[in-house]
Amino acid sequence: MNAIETRGLGKRYRRTWAVRDCHLTVPAGQVTALVGPNGAGKTTLLRILAGLATPTAGTATVLGAAPGSPQARAAVSAIDQTVPLYRHLRVAGQLGAARALNDQWDADLAAQRLSALGIATSARVGKLSGGQQAQLALTMALARRPRLLLLDEPLASLDPLARQDVLGWLMTCVAEDGLSVVFSSHVIPELERIASYLVVLSAGRIQVAATVDSLLDTHLALTGPADGVDDLYDQVEIITAQRAGRQAVVLARTAAAPAGWTARPVTMEELVLGYLREPAARVAGEPGLEIVR
Amino acid sequence: MFYLDRGSGVPTYVQFVHQVDYALRLGFLREGDQLPRIKDVTRTLAVNPDTVMKAYRELEFRGVAAGRPGVGTFITQAPDIADLRQLAGLQKKLAGWLGEAAAAGVDEVGMKALFTAALRNFNDGGGAARPSGRDGREGGVDRGVRRDGGAA
């Protein structure tokens, strides 16, 4: 079963399309990074998948069910960018309300994690720091024992140590429970070690949607003479080219370096930044590697 | 036991494979030792479990480790290398060379450059032993995972 499947998904607000023509097939068990400039449509896409917005065009399914349907609600946890909580309640009341609203609730997990983080149950939610509120939201999202977790930049408010701890916890949930995660991120350097699937959104359209492995296998960083770049356009599929004096570095989608150019494997960071620089470049969805557990 | 060198640009799973290699060569890891459990690595380093699995599969492909379902991954065969005494002797000679270079006024960067150039020349001449695969096939390090599913 695919974690996410969208076909021609589009959402329009008044006259502008926030997302358009989105075709996505993300297999289950992946950690998907959603990357793109501000206003590219990441929040809209995540809200549609969470059942908080209805698409104007196309369809979307999460774990085989329509977003917002009872099956989807039971299996999908989502934390919106605004970290929604009942801010006038105390932590105990917030947990109680969450427990009342959910069939599956791991109260022990929630209690353990909150006490490990030092968040008192008598504290008022509105008085917690931004990082603590994010931790609370994340704890509640995972206490529901979901199969898919949608995160819209929720880790931005965490300090580096907390961020590391949370990511470690999430990765362990992926390892142990087969949790699928989709998170939007601006922190490109950490994508290589965390993400196994990459989606790049640009101006509401999907630029890249493929597994990290297949992307790194099919792209190369070519180094060569700056005046040879124009000829190179006929030989390989160039994503982006940067000239520095007499030398040029080219990100290309190719298996081997043409004559006169040296190739080296491309890093995840270079790949993502390259695609972000060239909104017109696109990679169609590649079949991912079968991960056998 | 694993650590991450974040700025290096080397893929994470390759780093793990190298780290196991070095540990084996220096004797920190021996036959029968268990490699860290995947969930321990994910928790402490915050890496995708697939990355750890890829590293372990590469090691399996090379015949260095083997997975036991439900238990973990274990070192099966220390690479066929010079024994520890020879290693100690080599290390002493290397320390001597470093002392001479320092006395000649070569700094650390210069030492690295000298060594890297010498190693490249040596490899171009076909000198160093290559890591061997399970069936004696050559295994590469750069993109060791294969589309056809790798080691079955």
Next chain:
Amino acid sequence: MTAVTALRMTRAAWYKHRFSAVGLPAVFLLAALALFADGAGQRHWLGVHHLNRCLVANNTTGGSWCVASAAWASFSNPSQTPNIIAAAILALPALAGLFAGVPWVAREFESGAFRFTWTQGTSPRQWLLGTFGPLVLLSAVSAAICGAAAYWWYQIAQWQDGTSIWSWRWSSFELTPLSVGGWTVLAMALALLCGVLIRRVLPAMIAFAVAIGACAYLAQSWLRPWLFGLGPAVKQVSFGTSAGWPPSTTTYMVRTWQYHDTRWVAYQPHSHLIGLELARCGILVAVAALAVLASVWWLRIRPAD
């Protein structure tokens, strides 16, 4: 919605809206208590001064003994207080809707908390009906209790405003359990609709105030005369004679007409009071149900964005 879900929603509502859930019925019940205390006090006072026989229907003057009695004079000294209190009681449903009902829904949207609620295991419709339903039920019951206390209180207080006792005047008709309860249900339903349509607290409150004001105006100026025209009794009245006329001072005259020398009067006797109360309450509840359905429908076509 199953019973289990309804119970869970009630629990969730309790966590989120403890203040409203306790405060709203408390206001009605406190008012009921105050009315009960005042009414009991009045009755006691009247008993002490032997004035009970003066409270006779159709007899505003109370007979010659009552007229001479100083106690009775002080008791029936006309004042606006009963009318003011009656108006205050009737304002309670509107205030309940304004300060408890509208924020209940609108703040969920305005604060963004709906993005939490709707990503838990329940749907927007379940959340809306399941948490709002118990509140409406609770407030309707406590409003009915308040209305019953007001009715009981008004049996004595109606003698104090200097006008004739008449079962169809506005205060007599409105201060009943069916009336106060019905208006509360309508107010909460309108609050729900305003909250769902206008997802900001202050504009929704203004819209609600306009809506409930419009309903009150329509009820008074259009619904009331129409209701009282339903199924009246008819009596023939002899021309020029006062025998049998007025039919009784507690009745409501709908119309008179004359054919040749004979006059007829169409009127609502006192016995029809309960029937018309039920009819009016039914209409209020029906409009409330429409408002709830409209809310649910609107929520379905425009859930979050």
